Amino acid sequence: MSKVLRQKQGPAATRVLGVGSYQPDRVVTNDDLSKIMDTDDQWIRERVGIVERRFAEKDELLVDMAVKAGNAALADAGLEPADVDTVLVPNCTMPAPIPNAAGQVADRIGVKAAGAFDLNAACAGFCYGLGVASDLIRAGSAGRVLVIGAEKLTDVVDPVDRANAIIFADGAGAAVVGPSDEPRIGPVAWGSAGDLVDTIYMRDHKYIYQEGQAVFRWATTQIAPVAMRAVEAAGLELSDIDVLIPHQANLRIVDAIAKRLKAKGAREDLVVADDIVHSGNTSSASIPMALDHMRKAGAVATDDVVLMVGFGAGLSYAGQVVICP
Amino acid sequence: MADKQEILSGLAEIVEEVAGVAQDDVSSEKSFVDDLDIDSLSMVEIAVQAEDKFGVKIPDDELANLKTVGDAVDYVANNAK
Numbered sequence: 020m021s022k023v024l025r026q027k028q029g030p031a032a033t034r035v036l037g038v039g040s041y042q043p044d045r046v047v048t049n050d051d052l053s054k055i056m057d058t059d060d061q062w063i064r065e066r067v068g069i070v071e072r073r074f075a076e077k078d079e080l081l082v083d084m085a086v087k088a089g090n091a092a093l094a095d096a097g098l099e100p101a102d103v104d105t106v107l108v109p110n111c112t113m114p115a116p117i118p119n120a121a122g123q124v125a126d127r128i129g130v131k132a133a134g135a136f137d138l139n140a141a142c143a144g145f146c147y148g149l150g151v152a153s154d155l156i157r158a159g160s161a162g163r164v165l166v167i168g169a170e171k172l173t174d175v176v177d178p179v180d181r182a183n184a185i186i187f188a189d190g191a192g193a194a195v196v197g198p199s200d201e202p203r204i205g206p207v208a209w210g211s212a213g214d215l216v217d218t219i220y221m222r223d224h225k226y227i228y229q230e231g232q233a234v235f236r237w238a239t240t241q242i243a244p245v246a247m248r249a250v251e252a253a254g255l256e257l258s259d260i261d262v263l264i265p266h267q268a269n270l271r272i273v274d275a276i277a278k279r280l281k282a283k284g285a286r287e288d289l290v291v292a293d294d295i296v297h298s299g300n301t302s303s304a305s306i307p308m309a310l311d312h313m314r315k316a317g318a319v320a321t322d323d324v325v326l327m328v329g330f331g332a333g334l335s336y337a338g339q340v341v342i343c344p
Numbered sequence: 345m346a347d348k349q350e351i352l353s354g355l356a357e358i359v360e361e362v363a364g365v366a367q368d369d370v371s372s373e374k375s376f377v378d379d380l381d382i383d384s385l386s387m388v389e390i391a392v393q394a395e396d397k398f399g400v401k402i403p404d405d406e407l408a409n410l411k412t413v414g415d416a417v418d419y420v421a422n423n424a425k
Contacts, residue, residue, distance in 0.1 A: 232384055
């Protein structure tokens with residue numbers, strides 16, 4: 020008879036212990052962009068709802084931003100680097116596939132010999148990562164996990180491409196995940212639509228290209244049902260949701276998802292993230308960054324029921340319900 | 345199947361809801377882009393709602409051919425089940 024191995028089991032429940040984010044100092048307005056390409060403030064606001072965004076300087080790297088967001092999340096949780104044993108960095112804009120971001124980010128934060136890996140689910144990356152982190156803990160594979168969505172999209176956007184350069188930006192957002200007395204992270208609802216892979220990709224391995232109408236149609240019709248799956252998986256009703264944080268792709272997509280969810284039973288007083296207005300689209304960083312900004316602004320409070328849903332290249336999508344720390 | 349007048353008034357309701365254009369302004373000869381100032385993303389929203397309302401598929405590449413309100417009415421009339 021073959022040997023039977025031991026497997027681990029961790030705590031039954033998990034929660035988000037703290038949240039943090041980082042944005043580069045340099046603010047880029049729509050007027051700034053209109054000086055280098057054929058666009059203007061009104062056109063940009065009407066199409067994507069963005070007023071300004073942050074661009075990293077040339078020498079400020081994805082890992083630099085990830086370290087700052089990760090440190091902020093640890094501080095918010097009241098934890099030291101030694102309290103974490105695993106670092107997960109969802110991203111899709113490292114300058115090269117090798118090395119990954121997570122190992123060096125963990126080292127610079129001070130998490131010794133961390134389990135460390137990147138995860139690429141593009142703009143859905145943070146929700147994928149949060150789901151993985153929660154399950155790693157529940158399985159006993161990790162004690163506490165730092166999940167850091169970080170992107171330097173300005174590296175992969177043609178600076179004068181008026182379809183994309185007006186949307187994308189740089190930054191990082193992070194959450195610390197750990198054990199909990201009661202479940203405060205709902206099951207992840209995730210999936211992919213690989214048949215639509217050609218709607219968002221890197222043209223000539225250099226710059227992001229999107230089929231705007233196709234992506235818009237997909238996001239405005241297919242993502243609300245994913246969010247509803249996440250709510251159902253958590254054992255809640257849409258009317259239980261206090262705060263909706265969709266990936267900050269385009270304010271019109273955010274609004275369309277909120278409208279669909281309200282038509283299906285979400286409350287009229289649902290708080291909907293609009294962090295994109297001043298942050299742009301930061302891909303895997305956008306959801307934790309929005310949550311951090313909204314907590315600091317008092318738009319989200321401890322114990323609020325927050326529904327997060329990410330979606331992007333792949334195409335990939337993931338969402339879950341979280342009780343706000 | 346709805347006749348063209350019904351399709352036009354149904355479409356006008358959708359255009360008003362999506363783009364805030366008064367229903368009376370949504371007449372057959374009007375161009376979505378040039379006359380009604382409707383952008384490409386609003387066209388997608390109009391198409392999605394029209395699909396639900398009229399039971400018709402309007403893929404993005406077909407959408408590009410629907411220049412005027414009349415084009416859209418004809419498309420729906422010819423393709424609705």
